[in-house]
Amino acid sequence: MENMQATFNKGRAVQAAIPIKMTSRDVTVHYGQKQALNGITLDIPERQVTALIGPSGCGKSTYLRCLNRMNDTIDSAKVGGEIRLDGEDVYDSAIDVVELRARVGMVFQKPNPFPKSIYDNVAYGPKIHGLARNKDELDEIVHISLRKAGLYKEVHDRLDEPGTGLSGGQQQRLCIARAIAVSPEVILMDEPCSALDPIATATVEELIDELRENFTIVIVTHSMQQAARVSQLTAMFHLGDLAEVGPTEKMFSNPDDKRTQDYITGRFG
Numbered sequence: 001m002e003n004m005q006a007t008f009n010k011g012r013a014v015q016a017a018i019p020i021k022m023t024s025r026d027v028t029v030h031y032g033q034k035q036a037l038n039g040i041t042l043d044i045p046e047r048q049v050t051a052l053i054g055p056s057g058c059g060k061s062t063y064l065r066c067l068n069r070m071n072d073t074i075d076s077a078k079v080g081g082e083i084r085l086d087g088e089d090v091y092d093s094a095i096d097v098v099e100l101r102a103r104v105g106m107v108f109q110k111p112n113p114f115p116k117s118i119y120d121n122v123a124y125g126p127k128i129h130g131l132a133r134n135k136d137e138l139d140e141i142v143h144i145s146l147r148k149a150g151l152y153k154e155v156h157d158r159l160d161e162p163g164t165g166l167s168g169g170q171q172q173r174l175c176i177a178r179a180i181a182v183s184p185e186v187i188l189m190d191e192p193c194s195a196l197d198p199i200a201t202a203t204v205e206e207l208i209d210e211l212r213e214n215f216t217i218v219i220v221t222h223s224m225q226q227a228a229r230v231s232q233l234t235a236m237f238h239l240g241d242l243a244e245v246g247p248t249e250k251m252f253s254n255p256d257d258k259r260t261q262d263y264i265t266g267r268f269g
């Protein structure tokens, strides 16, 4: 018990000292007449994993998509409030959305490699963003990205083969390599393991833990165990509200809000 308390106190101290990468202030989202987010105020700490949890339909994915303006692609979606990345207003009309999505990358629920080779899947982003001056530089980016995604060893001798020929877990790591290749600062993950078996899930979870050395990560997950394993901060959503946010250890051992308590003990959701 003493150890747990010490760890928790340490966690809190670390939390306080960590710089904030993204801020959200009173963020609302409407889909047509229907309000999906009721005013979310949340700080995303730098180089930490923030888990978004909560029952189905509570707005986790909607909030995640606000962070890199993916909701812009949904005609009926209207976003209000303010989101900043390193202090810069993400919704400012002067922001180049393509550049923003390179800085704030995304990995989706279902692995979605392009119908291209493993190499081209990873090289695509750096090519369109002009990140490599020649083939050697492009090769280097592809190799480094595959290494960081923990996939290089498995695919280095078949980079010309189609990405869609890999296993589900490998495809998801390929999508993570593709996201990493454009040197993002933040990586958004929307239930990245929900289509994977337990072994592939464990590999991706280990990877997420390693990635936070270099990237700020926000992950939507339905798995309480996953949130507890991979995240340092947990935000609990409920019916479009942010019910509670806090250090993951505290959220899972001693939450303040009854909705969090009920959710993590399986009383709803």
Ligand SMILES: Nc1ncnc2c1ncn2[C@@H]1O[C@H](COP(=O)(O)OP(=O)(O)OP(=O)(O)O)[C@@H](O)[C@H]1O
Residues within 6 Å of the ligand: 031, 036, 054, 055, 056, 057, 058, 059, 060, 061, 062, 063, 074, 076
């Ligand atoms: N494209 C859309 N058009 C209209 N309504 C939407 C759209 N996307 C989400 N919604 C609605 O917004 C609310 C929040 O949905 P969202 O997908 O963000 O929740 P979630 O917490 O991620 O759910 P889940 O855990 O089931 O994925 C829900 O009522 C949903 O029906």
